[in-house]
Amino acid sequence: MAQKLLFITHQLSRTGAPIVLLDMIRICHRAGAQISVLSLLDGELRTELDALDIPVKIEDEIFKKRACFYNLARTYDMVIANTLLSYQAIHVLNGADLPVVWWLHEGEQYFEYFKTVLPDLKNLSSNIHTYAVSHYVRDVARKRFGCALPILHFGVHRWEAPARRSASLWDELDPGHEKTRFLTVGTYSQVKAQDVLAAAVRTLPEELRGKCRFLFCGNEKTVDPDIFSPVETLCAGMSCAHHIPALPRDALMQLLSEADFLIVPSRVDPVPTVAAEAMMQKKPSLITDVCGAAHYLQDGVNAFLFPPDDADALGLAVQRACELRVNPDGYLQMCRSAEEVYAAHFSFSVFEPQVKALLAHGGCRPRLIFMTGVYDILDIFTYELIPAFEQLGYETMEFDSSDMQGSLARLAAFIKQPVTAVITFNNLGFNMELVEGKNIWDELGIWCVNILMDHPFCHKAALDDAPANAVVLCPDKNHMRYVQRFYPRIPVTGFLPHAGKDTHVLPKPIAERSIDVIYTGGLSRSFAEQMKPDFSQFPFDAEQIAQSALADLITHPKRTTEQAIEDALHAAGITLDEPELCDFIEKIHYIDLLAVSHYREAAVRLLVAAGISVTLYGTGWDNCAWLAAPNLHFGGRISANAAVEQMQDAKIVLSTMTWFKDGTHDRVFNGMLAGAVALTDSSVYMHEQFCGDMDDPAAALVMFELEEIEALPHLVKKLLASPERMQQIADRGRRYALAGHTWQARAQELHDDLLTQL
Numbered sequence: 001m002a003q004k005l006l007f008i009t010h011q012l013s014r015t016g017a018p019i020v021l022l023d024m025i026r027i028c029h030r031a032g033a034q035i036s037v038l039s040l041l042d043g044e045l046r047t048e049l050d051a052l053d054i055p056v057k058i059e060d061e062i063f064k065k066r067a068c069f070y071n072l073a074r075t076y077d078m079v080i081a082n083t084l085l086s087y088q089a090i091h092v093l094n095g096a097d098l099p100v101v102w103w104l105h106e107g108e109q110y111f112e113y114f115k116t117v118l119p120d121l122k123n124l125s126s127n128i129h130t131y132a133v134s135h136y137v138r139d140v141a142r143k144r145f146g147c148a149l150p151i152l153h154f155g156v157h158r159w160e161a162p163a164r165r166s167a168s169l170w171d172e173l174d175p176g177h178e179k180t181r182f183l184t185v186g187t188y189s190q191v192k193a194q195d196v197l198a199a200a201v202r203t204l205p206e207e208l209r210g211k212c213r214f215l216f217c218g219n220e221k222t223v224d225p226d227i228f229s230p231v232e233t234l235c236a237g238m239s240c241a242h243h244i245p246a247l248p249r250d251a252l253m254q255l256l257s258e259a260d261f262l263i264v265p266s267r268v269d270p271v272p273t274v275a276a277e278a279m280m281q282k283k284p285s286l287i288t289d290v291c292g293a294a295h296y297l298q299d300g301v302n303a304f305l306f307p308p309d310d311a312d313a314l315g316l317a318v319q320r321a322c323e324l325r326v327n328p329d330g331y332l333q334m335c336r337s338a339e340e341v342y343a344a345h346f347s348f349s350v351f352e353p354q355v356k357a358l359l360a361h362g363g364c365r366p367r368l369i370f371m372t373g374v375y376d377i378l379d380i381f382t383y384e385l386i387p388a389f390e391q392l393g394y395e396t397m398e399f400d401s402s403d404m405q406g407s408l409a410r411l412a413a414f415i416k417q418p419v420t421a422v423i424t425f426n427n428l429g430f431n432m433e434l435v436e437g438k439n440i441w442d443e444l445g446i447w448c449v450n451i452l453m454d455h456p457f458c459h460k461a462a463l464d465d466a467p468a469n470a471v472v473l474c475p476d477k478n479h480m481r482y483v484q485r486f487y488p489r490i491p492v493t494g495f496l497p498h499a500g501k502d503t504h505v506l507p508k509p510i511a512e513r514s515i516d517v518i519y520t521g522g523l524s525r526s527f528a529e530q531m532k533p534d535f536s537q538f539p540f541d542a543e544q545i546a547q548s549a550l551a552d553l554i555t556h557p558k559r560t561t562e563q564a565i566e567d568a569l570h571a572a573g574i575t576l577d578e579p580e581l582c583d584f585i586e587k588i589h590y591i592d593l594l595a596v597s598h599y600r601e602a603a604v605r606l607l608v609a610a611g612i613s614v615t616l617y618g619t620g621w622d623n624c625a626w627l628a629a630p631n632l633h634f635g636g637r638i639s640a641n642a643a644v645e646q647m648q649d650a651k652i653v654l655s656t657m658t659w660f661k662d663g664t665h666d667r668v669f670n671g672m673l674a675g676a677v678a679l680t681d682s683s684v685y686m687h688e689q690f691c692g693d694m695d696d697p698a699a700a701l702v703m704f705e706l707e708e709i710e711a712l713p714h715l716v717k718k719l720l721a722s723p724e725r726m727q728q729i730a731d732r733g734r735r736y737a738l739a740g741h742t743w744q745a746r747a748q749e750l751h752d753d754l755l756t757q758l
Contacts, residue, residue, distance in 0.1 A: 003077045003078065004033070004035075004076045004078075005028055005033045005035050005077065005078050005079075005359075006035075006037075006038060006076040006079045007021065007035065007037045007081075008038045008039070008079065008081040008082065008089050009037070009038075009039050009040070009081075009082040009083065010039070010041065010082070010083050011041035011042075011043050012037075012042055012043030012044065012045040013043040013044060013045070014044045014246075015187070016105065016272070016273045017105040018043065018082070020154035020155075020273060021080075021082045021103070022048060023154065023156075023348075024080070025037070025049070025054065027352050027355045027356070028359065029052055029054070035052075036054065036055050036057070037049055037055070038058075038059055039056060039057075039058055039059075040059070040085065041060065042058050062092060063091070063092075066092045069092055070092050070093070070096065073089075073092075077098070078100070078101065078359070079093060079099075079100045081100060081101065081102045081103070082103050082105070083103070083104065083105050083106060084105075084110050084114055086102065087117060087118050087119065090119055091119055093128070094124055094125050096125075098127060099129060099363030099364070100129065100363065101129050101358060102128060102129070103131050104132050104133060104137050104141070104149070105137065105270050105271075106137065107137075108143075108144075109191075109268070111140055111144055115144075120145060121145040122145045127363075129363040129364055130147075131149060131151065132151050132152070133151070133152065133153060133154060133292070134153065134270045134292030134295065135151065136268075136290070136291070136292035137149070137270045137292065138151055150365055150395050151390075152354060152393075153350070153351065154271070154273065154346065155351020155352065156273065156277050156280050156346050156348070157348055158280060158348070159249075159250075159253040159257075159280065161253075161254070162250075165254075168254055168255060168258055169215065169242075169244065170213075170255065170258045170259070173242060179211055180211055180213070180260050180261070180322045180325045181212075181213050181215070181261070182213065182214045182259065182260070182262075182286070182318070183215045183255060183261070184197055184214070184216055184263040184265065185218065185274045186217075186218055186264075186274070187222065188218050188220070188227045188228040189227055190226070191267055191268060191269065192265070192266050192269070193227070193266050193288075193308065194216060194218070195226065195227045195230045195231070196314060197216075197231075197311075199311035200314035200318065201214055201234060201315075201318075202234065202238075203311060203315050204315050204319075209238065211322055212318065212322065213240055213241075214240055214242070215259070216235065217243070217244050217245075218243070218245075219245065219246040220243075220245050231243055253281070256274075256278055256283060257281050260283070260321070261283065261286055261304075262274060262275060262278035262285045263285070263286045263287075263314075263318075264285055264287040264288065264291055265286075265288060265308075266287075266290070266291055267290070267308045267309060268291075268308070269288075269291045270291075270292045271292035271293050272287075272292075272293060275291065278338070279338040279341050279342035280342045280347070282336065283335065283338065284303050284304070284321075284338045285303045285338070286304045286306065286317045287305060287306075289305045290307075290308050293341075296341045296344075300334075301337055302337035302338045302341055303338065304317040304320055304321055305317075333506050344504070345391070350391045353391075353393060353748075353751070354392060355393075356393075357393030360756070364417065364418070365393050365394055365395040366393065366394050366395070366755065367394065367414070367419045367420055368394050368419070368420055368422070368423055368755075369396075369411070369414065369423070370382050370385065370386055370397070370422075370423050371401060371422065371424035371425075371428040371429040372400050372428075373400040373402035373428075374401050376639055376640055376641075377640045378425040378426055378428065378453065380641060380644075381451075381666070381743060382398075382425065384499075384742075385423065385743050385746070385747050388743055388748075389747050391744070392747060392748065392751050397410060397411070399422075401429065408434075415444060415446075419446050420446075420758060421446060421447040421448065421755060421758055422446055422447070422448045422449065423449045425450075425451050425453060426451075426452060426453055426459065427450055427462035429448075430448055430462050430466065430467070431466075431467075439467040441469060442467045442468050442469060446469070447469045447470075447758045448470050448471065449473065449750075450470060450471065452472065452473065452479065453475060454658065455479055455589070455592065456472070456483050456487075457582075458589065460582070460586040463483070466487070470490050470491065470492070471490075471493075471494070471754065471758075472487070472493050473494045473496040474495055475495075475496065475660060475665075476660040476661065476662050476663030476683075476685070477684070477685065478560050478562075478661055478662045479660075480494060486579075486581075494753075494754065496746060496750070497663055497685065497741075497746075498665055498668075498669065499741050499745065500670040500671075500737055500741055500743075501666075501673065501742070501743065502737075503648070503673070505648060507648065507674060507675020507676075507730070508648065508649065510651050510675075510723055510726045510727045511727070513649050513651045515646070515650040516613040516614070516615075516650075516651055517614045517615070517651070517652045517654055517716060518614075518615045518617075518646060518654065518676075519604050519614065519616050519618070519655075520617045520618060520638075520643040520647070520653075520667060521617075521656075522620040522637075523597045523601060523619070523624075524594075524596060525620060527593065528591075528594050528597070531589075531590040532588075532590055538584075542587075542588065544572075545565070545588070546565075546568075548568040548571070549591055550591040550594055550595060552564040553592075553595040553659075554595060558661060558706075558707075561592040561659060562585055566581070592659050595659060596658050596659050599656055599681070599709060601624065604616060604654070605624070605626055606709065606710065606712055607654075607712065607713055608626055608632045609626065609713075611631055612631065612713060612717065612720070613631045613633070614633070615635070615650070616635070617634075617635045617643060618636075618637060621634065644670050644674065647674035648674045650676045651676060651677065651719075651723075651726060652677045652679050652716065652719060652720070653668075653671025653672075653678050655678065655679065655680040656706075660683055661683050661684065662684040663683060663685050664683060664686055667680075671701075671733075672700070672701060672730075672737035675730050675731075675734050676730055678702070678733055679701070679702045679704070679715075679716070679719070681704060681705065682703040682704070682705055690736070694715070694718070694729065697728075699732065700736040700737075701729065701733050702719065
């Protein structure tokens with residue numbers, strides 16, 4: 001049955017907060033919800049609601065008609081109240097038996113102005129779910145009420161330019177686009193601070209002003225004279241400045257698409273919608289550092305930041321923008337970086353799932369706990385998933401195992417509301433107990449999602465003692481089948497391939513990179529030797545079985561370790577039941593490490609012997625006799641983040657997977673996302689996902705077979721001799737990885753296929 005939703009807004013004007021609420025209404029409408037709107041004031045957006053056949057009621061006296069309003073609201077499944085000015089509805093519905101979402105957009109001055117009538121945000125009943133539109137609003141709420149509000153950004157539609165371009169004002173103001181074009185948009189008010197921009201333009205050197213065109217756009221009928229008068233005087237006296245009335249969205253979007261920069265001089269602005277629209281069109285902003293959008297911006301990278309009420313600083317930002325514009329590569333890079341901020345935080349692909357999550361969870365955000373604090377190589381994955389899930393509408397908590405006391409205190413507060421699941425890598429907290437013999441997640445009734453990064457036989461003890469509500473996800477389909485076979489009591493088992501880290505850095509061209517080939521990973525040979533069991537415990541020659549299975553893996557590297565062990569047992573006439581077999585595989589799985597090390601060392605050694613320049617990071621390589629070769633640059637162990645950074649200067653990222661025969665490794669995707677050519681051994685999964693033939697125009701990476709590893713140097717030399725082909729492969733690989741193999745993509749898969757089903 002369709003959800004019945006009541007939206008409440010302070011007005012239906014074509015201004016920021018009502019516009020983004022209309023976008024939310026459209027999402028809910030497409031989802032099949034039955035919608036009504038109540039507004040304190042009428043406005044231009046009424047026609048768009050009428051076009052959607054959404055009934056609208058204008059009512060500005062909720063307090064005086066509270067009984068009538070209360071009874072009306074309770075006929076809906078959910079109420080969504082927009083802005084602080086909906087506070088009357090919150091007072092009336094506080095404690096009612098229906099969920100209410102209160103979405104706050106205002107700056108601190110509004111909190112101050114309405115302080116005598118606002119409810120205490122910290123002590124609202126559990127049916128009121130309050131959200132801040134930005135970090136700025138969240139900080140205001142924390143300062144004034146001592147509460148931490150979750151953030152719900154708005155989303156901005158992609159604007160598609162019409163097939164036929166119509167003439168625009170820029171054609172008249174700047175024929176031939178010879179000047180740097182600056183656009184500022186907004187109501188003429190103390191908040192929007194166009195007077196600061198007018199002052200900044202006046203202080204610019206005459207020569208610099210002659211290189212610029214400044215266009216002010218805003219409603220001239222409702223203005224603050226102290227703000228509009230300086231703009232009007234400037235435009236009357238200087239040919240570089242012009243002002244026009246407010247425009248419909250399509251006309252404004254065309255002006256913005258043909259501008260070079262947006263200027264947001266606001267004294268305060270929670271999140272200026274036009275800044276997100278500019279980033280959507282790959283237009284950087286000159287923006288005050290107090291604006292909510294500035295949380296995601298870096299001065300000189302994706303915007304120019306300056307302090308509010310500082311005309312001199314704004315003038316300097318204008319000068320820097322003009323200098324950047326005449327540097328095409330630098331300007332293009334800033335444009336792309338600005339667009340990436342839009343895509344990550346303000347796009348509809350981010351906003352829509354957040355809205356749908358609110359509808360699905362009765363106004364509450366679904367909530368996740370993430371385990372961290374032991375291994376940086378695993379935390380790097382977690383710290384990618386946390387913001388990805390927050391973008392999908394989840395509220396998250398980090399349980400830092402290095403701070404157990406503090407984390408347990410935060411956990412106690414967090415579980416006062418329902419929690420969807422715990423997410424961990426490689427068993428961290430999977431078997432945690434506060435009371436001996438009682439798994440904490442079983443006690444709390446919370447699903448624990450354990451994402452393995454290695455073969456399950458590395459984690460037998462943890463899996464043997466898995467919580468009753470465990471989910472085990474594996475990076476290889478063979479691993480998934482292994483868990484299903486040997487741990488049938490684990491209720492949910494699945495396949496989740498590794499993913500890569502998107503650093504949001506525009507990659508350097510292949511030709512400008514200083515590292516020919518990089519390998520980041522260790523040799524486990526010495527560790528494997530320490531893992532050998534006491535063979536006397538077995539009633540058969542287990543060491544011979546292990547040696548036979550290892551020889552099988554080296555000769556036939558497409559086989560799985562468990563297959564080789566089982567076949568060696570059968571060849572020796574030894575039969576084990578399932579628990580015994582699982583135990584035996586775990587005890588001799590050191591052979592898996594030896595097989596991995598054999599081919600890992602061979603791959604690097606062969607390249608070095610062929611005179612290819614290789615940069616190597618990792619542990620366990622110290623005893624390799626060829627380590628002193630002049631064309632080998634060995635850096636020892638570095639952090640997981642540092643390894644990703646090094647890949648950004650590499651032409652080829654070499655990978656040998658950890659004996660994943662139907663899966664993949666994060667090293668492959670990290671290389672692709674870094675803009676390098678990923679060169680990896682193959683697997684069933686990789687062949688299903690990618691073309692790996694360097695001579696094929698569809699290649700997004702390059703694959704080789706371990707059985708033919710002697711040919712690897714020839715393949716690498718062929719690549720290095722073809723920089724243009726490498727660039728094509730790297731570009732295609734990055735596009736593929738960005739589209740489906742980041743941790744953001746994996747978060748979406750987990751949300752769609754798992755978490756909504758728990």
